[in-house]
Amino acid sequence: ETGVTQTPRHLVMGMTNKKSLKCEQHLGHNAMYWYKQSAKKPLELMFVYSLEERVENNSVPSRFSPECPNSSHLFLHLHTLQPEDSALYLCASSQEGGSGDIQYFGAGTRLSVL
Amino acid sequence: ILNVEQSPQSLHVQEGDSTNFTCSFPSSNFYALHWYRWETAKSPEALFVMTLNGDEKKKGRISATLNTKEGYSYLYIKGSQPEDSATYLCAFAGSARQLTFGSGTQLTVLP
Numbered sequence A: 001e002t003g004v005t006q007t008p009r010h011l012v013m014g015m016t017n018k019k020s021l022k023c024e025q026h027l028g029h030n031a032m033y034w035y036k037q038s039a040k041k042p043l044e045l046m047f048v049y050s051l052e053e054r055v056e057n058n059s060v061p062s063r064f065s066p067e068c069p070n071s072s073h074l075f076l077h078l079h080t081l082q083p084e085d086s087a088l089y090l091c092a093s094s095q096e097g098g099s100g101d102i103q104y105f106g107a108g109t110r111l112s113v114l
Numbered sequence B: 001i002l003n004v005e006q007s008p009q010s011l012h013v014q015e016g017d018s019t020n021f022t023c024s025f026p027s028s029n030f031y032a033l034h035w036y037r038w039e040t041a042k043s044p045e046a047l048f049v050m051t052l053n054g055d056e057k058k059k060g061r062i063s064a065t066l067n068t069k070e071g072y073s074y075l076y077i078k079g080s081q082p083e084d085s086a087t088y089l090c091a092f093a094g095s096a097r098q099l100t101f102g103s104g105t106q107l108t109v110l111p
Helices: none
Strands: A004-007 A010-013 A018-025 A031-037 A044-050 A053-057 A064-070 A073-079 A087-094 A109-113 B005-007 B010-014 B019-024 B032-038 B045-050 B056-059 B062-067 B072-077 B086-093 B099-101 B105-110
Touching (some): A004 A087, A018 A031, A031 A073, A044 A073, A044 B099, A053 A064, B005 B086, B010 B019, B019 B086, B019 B105, B032 B072, B045 B056, B045 B062
Parallel strands (some): A010 A109, B010 B105
Antiparallel strands (some): A004 A018, A018 A073, A031 A087, A044 A053, A064 A073, A087 A109, B005 B019, B032 B045, B032 B086, B056 B062, B062 B072, B086 B099, B086 B105
């Protein structure tokens, strides 16, 4: 148990569906992240939030919409996804968001887009 | 685009063998180098964060070294055990908030 919980663990959705991924951290951290891992590719950073403000957005398509209502919760809202968006989505948190901070990861949501 | 390379991609070793992997990263604008261990169906877990050239870190049978001038880090596992089987990821930090991950080295320790 790392203190970072992601739900659901698995999600299958059609291209016209709208769904949300949820992440919750119980570590008192101020920064939260969304990563994507596609098959045979490295982890790619999607979004970074620090103190509930978005500080990085790595050219992610607008069909992915993050939300950080408070420092403990992070959502990734999904709409009109494409089959190539099928991947493992990982959430992480860290103390302050600095490059030297250890990141604590959730177990991920395995997403399949049909 | 930052290039973080890990080698080998995968390896199989016998229980009791010692092994090592390499992470190569840009030698400019270095801030930190992270190592994570990722077991199947679990969360990646941090092993080390290294920030200074010449750093050496140790955690039990696992240790790591860092050379920022030439842009590489080695991870060593002494006396590998089946429970060491996992994917080992390195991540380079060259900016304030972003980690760039390598593709990982998948280690299988055979009993």
